[in-house]
Amino acid sequence: MTRWGMVIDLDRCTGCGSCMAACHQENNLAAVGPEESSRDRAFHWLRVLPEVSGSGAEVKVRYVPQPCVQCDDPPCVRVCPVHATYLGEEGIVAQIYSRCIGCRYCMAACPYNAKVFNWYEPEWPGDLKQGTNPDVSLRPKGVVEKCTFCHHRVVKAREEARAAGREIRDGDVTPACAESCPARAIEFGDLEDPTSRVSELTRSPRAFRLHADLGTRPKVYYLAERD
């Protein structure tokens, strides 16, 4: 059974924000505009999180690209009253927009603040809607949404593989963020498969996970900087 996971190498990440933009474009995240942003309602499935350590001359700032960490034991799934968010067969924590009732309990329960809510109907000024990705639905207002590890790419990749009469293999699937990263700081693949690139990297001594102490067992690993 496949278990999709991601490794983000903070040593390579240059904080260029490409992943964030790629995610926006791939997953049809509509901009909410200046007023709404100023009210903390901007949408990012993946954000570049600044972390400050030390102070004065010794201050260090690092930027942590943070998608949904796709817990294996997701607090959001535990609380959902209607099966709208659930742990998929391949370890992807999914949000089913047509089922969600918008109670936002999952948002309240997520220790990573990885979920966002459609406070209004998403707006696509002019023809922007035509630039949207047909593989990802345009969400209605009033539902919660989140990073899906670009599961539509998984679906398509598998379809391609099957059409070619083989099973899906490492490297067939690359989420938009990983694909766009000029520093190749993001790796994606099957954690079950010990030979895959990701499981290799997760064995690195630099590997860590966000709030692993919470027992949520995230499938997004980070590699700490080397210096």
Add this chain to the structure above:
Amino acid sequence: MSSGPVRVALLGVLLLIVTGVAFSLLDRPIEQPIAFNHRLHVEDLGSDCTDCHLYAMTGVRATIPNVEVCADCHAEAQTDSEEEALLVAYIASGEPIPWRKLYWVPDHVYFSHRRHTAIGGIECETCHGPMGEASEPVPRPFVKVTMNGCMECHEQTGTSNDCLLCHK
């Protein structure tokens, strides 16, 4: 003044009527611009679904053929049916024929024909019913496209029912 229970009863009746009307409006029959005859093409002329629905095996959508496809045979009239005359007119004008879709899935569903036909090896009839035998446009889909329908079939064929497979 009429007493309470009566009022309640009246209210109930009203409610019933409203819902009744609503549901009757639900499945209005679908009319097509041209009375296309599937049987004629399939059974009599022995053509194959994919001859006109070009991408049924390869595409996400099977596509409904339009003038440019029809023109292959109907550039000029083959018979004296006035339906065909309509078609020829469309072709001549280059206007696309405003076919109305009979089978469709909502925007939040990813349905790939190829995944089911070419890879899954499912017959068109399984989901579309005996379209080939219809001699005039069908007002309602033979098979209703419903999530339960999809899931049952996935059950039987042992295909995964993971929501993510189809919900996008």
Add this chain to the structure above:
Amino acid sequence: MTSVNDKGVSAGGLEFEDQDLLRSIEDSGVGFRVVSTLLCLVILTAWVIFGRQILRGLGVTGLNQPVAWGFYIVNFVFFIGISHAGTLISAILRLSQAEWRRPITRMAEVITVVVLAIGAFHPVLDLGRPDRALNIFTAGRLQSPLLWDVSSISAYFMASTVYLYIPMIPDIALLRDRGVRPRWLYQFLAWGWQGTPRQQAVLERAVGILMVLVIPIAISVHTVISYIFAMTLQPGWHSTIFGPYFVVGAIFSGIAALMMVMIVLRRIFHLERYLKQVHFDYLSRLLLIMSLLWFYFTFSEYLTAFFGNEPSEMRVFYYKVTGPYAPFFWSMVVANFLIPAILLSFRRTRTIPGIFIASTSVVIGMWLERLNIVVPSLANPRLALPTGYYIPSLVEWVMFAGGIATFMLGFVIFARFFPLISVWEIQEGRKLSIAETTERLEGYLPDPVPSAATPPMTEGG
């Protein structure tokens, strides 16, 4: 005993001594119409605003990321809390055969039913897609605390409605027999009550069963509500004492609300004869105890958080104690502890006005407590995200007002059609209590020495 019934039938209102209790029903002044229209206006506005919210989206509220919950959830918890006034209290009082309960229970139960209905609707206000609210039943997921709420709240609602209705039957019959309009209503609701001994017995038993049944349900309701928060990992929520903490808070605010209502209605309907100083005196002692209990819970809750010194916990802690929420936090402490403790401890201040002030401050304080629980934990994410903020929009205020108006309207309407104080229980009290209590008191006393026959003492009662 058929006495109640006789009284009822014979009552042309001549020597019927509880006239005051029925006045509001039998000659509802113009006051009723004015008040209820005003309230209806408020409620109507609230509904219009709600409609607009459905059309435009939840964006019309002050909610945001990360503060995804606000007034609606706060008020939900608050109202449900208030609802513990009645049924629970009246059940406890009934169970403990506290004779002074008689004029109180009915109002208490009404509060419960009305407020519970309001509170239970609040989650719907909070939904992004109210049109899909039914998914809860079609696709419900029992593992979710939200579902536990739905079930226990509806159970509580059922139970307390019945618990309100059953003891009302004799009074309804009374009204029916007095020919009060609308006749069909009382005809319908009186359920053919004739006050026969059998009916009496059934009534007694029904009430007996219900009052035992209601208590655990009531407890469960607020425990489960606390679970909504306690079951998440969020700092400030993930706490074991949340269950009892919420129950105590609920009863606390419940009693306060009950006393507010009693004092107000006493004024409006001139019930001084029935609601006496003593009733308030007893209730306010209860309130005082709850206040202390509440403080104890609050103290241990925050002390553990503080002592544990876990970073994310501390972020929330300081946000409340010294940060942006300090004003709310400390006024909560004052309103819930200092004010009631001071006012209710001294006989001089334990007057009706004093009690009124105390209960009001408690009700407000408990609302603040809910606010202090819901918002700060959300506003302080674990990750290095900016601290969130939450400023309720006008929409949310209007909905709040709507909720309160509905509460008042509920009471007004109830008072218009049914007696606020259980007539038959009062009468029963008059008839039997004295004797009964005397008996009971004798029961408490040591048995007389068999040899020397001393007369039983009959003081107290």
Add this chain to the structure above:
Amino acid sequence: MIVPRREFLKMLGVATGTLGLGGCDRDWLVPDRLVELAQRGPGLESQVPTICGLCESGCGLTVRLVDGLPVGLKGNPHHPLNRGGLCPVGQAGLEVLYAPNRLRAPQRRGAGGELEPVSWEDALAEVGGLLGKMRSEGQGSRVALLTDEPGRLFHDLAARFAQAVGSPNISSTKSQGLLPFTLTQGIAQVPGFDLDKADLVMSFGLELFEDGPAPLHAISAMVGSRQTEERAAHIYAGTRLSAGSSRAEVYVPIEPGTHGALALGVAHVLVREGNYDRDFVAEHTFGFEDWIDDQGRERLGFRRLLLERYYPDRIARICGCDAATVVRVARRLGEAAAPLAVVGGEGSQGSNATWTGVAVHSLNALLGVFDRPGGVSLPPPIPLTPLADPETSSLEQAESIFAPGGSVGAFGVDAVEKLAERVIDGTYPIDLLIVVSSNPVYSSPAGQRLSQAMEQIQSVVVLTPFLDETSAHADLVLPTHVFLESWQGTTTPAAVAFSTLGLGKPVIEPLFDTRHPGDVLLELGRAAGGPAGAALPWVSYPDYLKERMEGLVISGEGSVVTGSFEESWVHFLEERGWRFLEHRSLENFWAALERESGWWNPVPARGDWARLFRTPSGRFEFFSQTLERHLRDVGGMTADVEMSEEEALERGIAAMGSQVDGDEVLLPHFEPPIASGAGELQLLPFRPITARGHLAAVSPMVAEMFGYPFLDGWQTWAEIGTDTAHDLDLADGDLVAVESDRGSIEAVVRVHPAAVPRTVHVPVGLGHVQPGGVADGIGSNPIEIVEPIRDNLSGVLSTTSSRVSLRLLRRRPHGGPAPMDGGH
């Protein structure tokens, strides 16, 4: 019951409006055919490579088409520049294409002063007629051309156009920042810096991974295309720690404009510790040791200058860093196998930019990194077909309006400022100004002057896809394609070690009635008629491109990129031998180029020192004889009396207004930066990666993530250090007015723990005031308030020389402090 339920709900929605299904039905303004396709097409996918035209980099793109409609962009993994990466602005390409407020037809400014639509024919006829008339009356010099269209190919065409209509007035944005290399290497281009093989890059003010000519190339070269656990180390010296620079091994915070000093301090340590490349310095440099000139005068050598004047303690005082850091950095550089010193960003925007550049570049000389892997070399020339000279007999060449000297720019000029000044003071009348793919009114410190000048110019023609500040002053606005609709020919951006040529082909036919700027110029030429038409023989821009490409085929150099970047490299090496067999004809070369969208040539000619150093001495000149001569000439021109060389030099130096004297003037030295204005803070505008190109503000997505390092968007921020914030009693999120002597803008305070005290950094990119993008009237433009201080040597206007003060307008309305401010 999915279908009926949805219909039912829809009805409900219609009835009660309680429904948010809007997401499901797509209402478009684009041609129905496209809508039809998108809604009913078979959903067949294809990937087409092209070039990103949004900024000067020209990264490779792969466009994802579904049924022929572009629905996604990603970096082209074959392209040697970005190698699969794509910056946020590039990602927004589709939002630029489908933007709501694109220009849909030509507009002419009517009598009332407002724009009204006009047909292309009329528009072109009008301008063409005017051109023809001026041309025939020998008034060609009254035409001026400003363009920022990236790539040499377009620029050549524009130049040819200017020449054809008899105008010498075409601005070259390329001239920016290459003077240091002219002075030291005698070359008129920025040399290539081999980031691919460098193992330590020290950057003086250049946000390698965000700013500069090709940040994506920097990222992929220094990190992306290296193995795990490997990447080029990186030292950053500057006044601000950007997201990119936060990955630097060492961050040296220094006072604004003192980058040069730091470089010299580092040089001092290298020299004193003998940690420099003696052989290189001996063989290929001039003026290191003291020397005797032909008049037998003793001249000061760079070594002595360094040792005497630039010892770490002094540097530490100047830069406000500690001496130990200088030494540490110097040693780190000295030990590195393949070190590099680069300058840019704030380092090349000061009033002393040229001298900073010289100082930094002389570090490269000391480290002897020239002409070696991971070092500095000239990218191999791109063998484009040279343009046959038109019969210039009829084309008299007047002096260009951009020529140095006169009121502005003694040694070089800022094109925009020069144009504005000379038009306004009437010393050089211009009747027709053509602005192509550029928005100088917004982006240049002389923008306001230019807009004044434009009022005086008889007719101003602006070619742009969107209305902007510049077109606001235009008499005629001609709508151009956005890059996805047009043919593009881009050439290597500055400072890249290899040479690339990008051929972008349209991936979708133009959505509106727009044209390619190249085609417009060609048509104008034809309309002008006569020799002008003859000088522009090409039917269309692609024809022109094709002709230029022929040179590549003939030369047989380089190769079309294929496979992934690595494969492409291998492939390249493989086909060295039989490359002539590859493209027999222009046709199949063109076809291949279309298919892959890129050509490149990564092998520089090694050992060609004469090409590398075109100085009088044929060496890298610490002591710049080029400058000495130039100053003499300038000095001589200041008065028409006969004077000795010394005197002339003296006058020249005086004209340059240097603050040092003697030979130091001609050696790499630290020229203290000028700062003008009353305020207590130094304003340093910078260009975040979200502000690349002049179309960024058009995309809602880019605007929304404009300040993403602060989890912020849709507003211009003023970044100050923690201490500064404390001193000024400002907190993160406060709204302030940034006030210079020239004006005031609003910005939101962002406190950054690593910003240098007494500096305030404000990003450019927002603050547009014309209805071009979605972000209009949002944020503010710091360039509006910078004092136009000039780098006397290059004549370029400095943007970092203004002092400002912050005035609190409104406290942070709500919420806690941002994470940067240690708010957690």
